[in-house]
Amino acid sequence: FKIAVLISGGGTNLQSIIDNIENGYLENCAIEMIISDREGAYGLERGKKSGIKTYCVDRKKHKGNLSEEILKIVDGKVDLIVLAGYLSILKGDIIKKFKNKIINIHPSLIPAFCGNDMYGIKVHERALEYGVKVSGCTVHFVDEGTDTGSIIIQKTVPVYVEDTPEELQKRVLVQEHKALSEAIKLISQGKISIK
Ligand code: GRF
Secondary structure, three states: OEEEEEEOOOOHHHHHHHHHHHOOOOOOOEEEEEEEOOOOOHHHHHHHHOOOEEEEOOOOOOOOOHHHHHHHHHOOOOOEEEEOOOOOOOOOHHHHHOOOOEEEEEOOOOOOOOOOOOOOHHHHHHHHHHOOOEEEEEEEEOOOOOOOOOEEEEEEEEOOOOOOHHHHHHHHHHHHHHHHHHHHHHHHOOOOOOO
């Protein structure tokens, strides 16, 4: 089961997939390529260390045709595209060609705290501002909207009043790593269908 992983930053979610392939949890899966939308993303280093093909399609150089460039790389080569800390918006043909074959991990319980400007630490700042008692993460299919596709898996964490955004992010990230590989496993086994 061939996977492309799209990243923009540190790639701890990517690393969790690499580790779960190596330890056999994702037994029939392989990462065919890693694509970053910005130079210097540490996730690219993680890929190189694991001997995985990496590409950088710089979002500034490819303003307006970023999704098309990425489609050229993945088209016909993978069964699933995983957005793992990927901060650009995928749009156009790639969404249609890979309908229900693109998943994203978001660090909140969608529909709470999602949308174009909601990523990274900001999601946790908003959750704390709002005073939620429970937060978590969501793995969902990617459609034309932002964080609006069918939900596959959600995992929750408790939120404490004295939490800093960093502490909450760290707690959620542990669950993200589990949720992402669980979703990939289910999809690779053909166990996910959209009602
Ligand atoms: C994390 O906040 C994660 O929730 C979101 O992107 C951020 C970076 O993740 N998906 P990673 O460490 O680059 O995988």
